[in-house]
Amino acid sequence: MAIKVRFFAALREQVGRDVVEVRAPTSGDIAGLLANMREQLGEAVVAGLTAPNVRVALNREFVNGDCAVRDGDEVAFMPPITGG
Amino acid sequence: MYRKISIQRDDFDVGREWSELRAALAERVGAMAAFCGLVRDQYEENRVSNLELEHYPGMTEKSIDSIIDRAGARWPLDAVVVIHRVGALAPREQIVLVLATSSHRQAALEACTFVIDLLKTEAVFWKREVLPSGARWIESTNADRQRSTDWRR
Numbered sequence: 001m002a003i004k005v006r007f008f009a010a011l012r013e014q015v016g017r018d019v020v021e022v023r024a025p026t027s028g029d030i031a032g033l034l035a036n037m038r039e040q041l042g043e044a045v046v047a048g049l050t051a052p053n054v055r056v057a058l059n060r061e062f063v064n065g066d067c068a069v070r071d072g073d074e075v076a077f078m079p080p081i082t083g084g
Numbered sequence: 085m086y087r088k089i090s091i092q093r094d095d096f097d098v099g100r101e102w103s104e105l106r107a108a109l110a111e112r113v114g115a116m117a118a119f120c121g122l123v124r125d126q127y128e129e130n131r132v133s134n135l136e137l138e139h140y141p142g143m144t145e146k147s148i149d150s151i152i153d154r155a156g157a158r159w160p161l162d163a164v165v166v167i168h169r170v171g172a173l174a175p176r177e178q179i180v181l182v183l184a185t186s187s188h189r190q191a192a193l194e195a196c197t198f199v200i201d202l203l204k205t206e207a208v209f210w211k212r213e214v215l216p217s218g219a220r221w222i223e224s225t226n227a228d229r230q231r232s233t234d235w236r237r
Contacts, residue, residue, distance in 0.1 A: 009138055009210035010221045060143035076140060082222045083168065083207035084121060084180055084200055 001071035003033060010079045014048050015041070024071045030056060033069055049077045085156050086163040089148050091139055093171040096181055105165055105183055113162045117192035119182045119200050125175030134214040137170040137179070144168075144208040151202045155184070159191035164199060168209065198235055205232040 002021040012018050022040060025032025038046045048054075056063050057076040069075060086108065090096075098120055106116065123135045152164045165183040173179055180203065184195040204224060211222040 006140075008140060009212070057140075057143060060140070060146055076143070078140070078208070079210065079221065080223055081205070081208050082211045082224050083209035084204035084228075 003069055004074045006076040008078045011077050015045050028068050030066045053080050085161055087152050088165045089145050090167045091144055091170055096167045112187055113185050114187050115189040115192040116185045117196040119196050120178055121180040123173045123175050123177050123179050130215045132175055132213050135173045136212040138210045139170050140208045147206055147208045151199055155195045155198050159195045161186050161195055201231045204228040
């Protein structure tokens with residue numbers, strides 16, 4: 001098991017992939033997940049994900065700040081949305 | 085409250101959606117309001133050759149459901165319909181339809197405006213414009229963010 005991490009729109013293009021499987025962090029939070037992603041994907045990729053306008057969703061719900069993540073969760077990194 | 089949310093690649097028929105909703109309504113409903121958004125053919129100084137819409141299946145529907153919940157908490161509504169297209173769209177194609185119904189016109193009209201205003205800033209979609217000079221992701225405008233914020237008063 002791992003955490004499924006998804007990227008959308010401009011972030012998907014920056015990362016060059018729409019989904020990656022990341023080892024669940026022992027800390028059990030987004031900060032730990034980002035640390036594991038840094039090892040797996042490189043610093044440059046992760047730097048773009050921590051910009052203030054990037055929103056994070058856990059299992060298809062927006063989260064503000066950090067939150068608990070576990071094996072089997074889906075975390076999405078999303079640039080500003082533009083519907084309508 | 086009756087609600088319908090559809091995220092689809094295919095075009096929609098406003099007349100059919102309108103008639104189907106009208107047929108399903110209770111007799112007390114006295115007002116239906118509609119908004120239909122089209123793809124603009126001009127952005128700033130550039131002619132847009134195409135618009136591409138991306139969404140997050142599952143989450144996009146949830147985000148629209150939450151907007152409808154808030155409209156229903158604010159006005160006495162009988163029904164809200166939101167149809168939003170994704171994929172590649174050409175200028176003048178229909179992109180979004182909002183229908184809102186209530187006993188009286190003011191609630192239907194205001195709820196329709198509220199839903200489209202919040203779709204701009206809270207529904208999970210991303211738009212990419214294909215211009216003669218290349219493609220670029222659209223960012224929400226200050227005016228859109230302001231209209232969404234104004235509803236919090």
